[in-house]
Amino acid sequence: MTRSNRLSATQVFLWTTVGVGTGLVAGLALSEWVGGVNQTRVRRVAKSLGQTEPVHHTSAASARAVETALGAEARLAGCPLAVVPISRRSVELRGWVGDRAARTLAARVAGAVRGVETVINSILVRGEDDRVIPGDKRVTDQSA
Numbered sequence: 001m002t003r004s005n006r007l008s009a010t011q012v013f014l015w016t017t018v019g020v021g022t023g024l025v026a027g028l029a030l031s032e033w034v035g036g037v038n039q040t041r042v043r044r045v046a047k048s049l050g051q052t053e054p055v056h057h058t059s060a061a062s063a064r065a066v067e068t069a070l071g072a073e074a075r076l077a078g079c080p081l082a083v084v085p086i087s088r089r090s091v092e093l094r095g096w097v098g099d100r101a102a103r104t105l106a107a108r109v110a111g112a113v114r115g116v117e118t119v120i121n122s123i124l125v126r127g128e129d130d131r132v133i134p135g136d137k138r139v140t141d142q143s144a
Helices: 009-034 038-052 059-072 100-111
Strands: 082-088 090-097 117-126
Touching: 059 082, 059 090, 059 100, 082 117, 090 100, 100 117
Parallel strands: 090 117
Antiparallel strands: 082 090
């Protein structure tokens, strides 16, 4: 009597079910362990995997890297921008620019620097943020 080494349709179905079930359980366990996966997290990981430059180890190093990147951007030449280190991965941009496009560009350039995850954009736009509105109440120091 010879025995066939082929799996029957029932066995194929059972093994497929076991494989799908195991994958589902593993996926749920992994999602609990890793946490929520969203577009921002995936981009951050992809960005860090794609670059080989060293990550900045101090807040001052992050600020210097952002200053270098802003200085290299020709469209921001002549814009007196200050980079204030907030934490190792966070910086704040301060200063005045001529239009909203330059403000946005500065934030995007700073955000593209490896190791910088948070950019606080406190850049003001001339002609918009320095405008005086007639009849607007002025806040003064009223402390005793």
